[in-house]
Amino acid sequence: MQNFVQAGGTITATAPSGGATSGDGVLIDHLFGVAAITAAEGAEVELVTEGVFDIAKEAGAAFAAGAPAYWDASAKVTTPTSTGNMRIGTAIADAATTDATARVKLLGHAI
Known part of the structure; x- marks a missing residue:
């Protein structure tokens, strides 16, 4: 296909x-990704x-699996x-207040 640029992942x-x-x-405007x-x-x-x-998370914050991640x-x-x-996505595992990261499934864009 002549107009195909890239898969997008x-x-x-x-x-x-x-x-x-x-x-x-x-985060660049509404585009979020991991460098x-x-x-x-x-x-x-x-x-x-x-x-x-596994993305750095706010100190003292906790996530429950299935919770939105911002x-x-x-x-x-x-x-x-x-x-x-x-x-930016959804937490796929619990993260305690003492954890440094949250495990996040990216949406592919920010909303």
């Missing part, structure tokens, strides 16, 4: 202000937009708090 984007670090979540590589601000970065990832763009962590944050 990985998206090439421009790294946002501050750049992107491999393994960290990146596959480290890239400086303004450089191309591959964002994985599908799959299940992205706190200022703290650059996932949170169970919807107010002021973009939904």
Whole structure:
């Protein structure tokens, strides 16, 4: 197919202000993914937009399996708090308040 660009599980984007670090979540407007590589601000970065990832979470927050996961763009962590944050996926395992990460199935976009 002549107009096919890519499958979409990985998206090439421009790294946002501050750049992107491999393994960290990146939100660009309504596009959320996990950086596959480290890239400086303004450089191309591959964002994985599908799959299940252990993502840094808000300190002291707990997740129950099946709960919505949101992205706190200022703290650059996932949170169970919807107010002021973009939904990025669903927790697929419980995460205790003492855990550093939450296991999240990505939506493929942020809403």
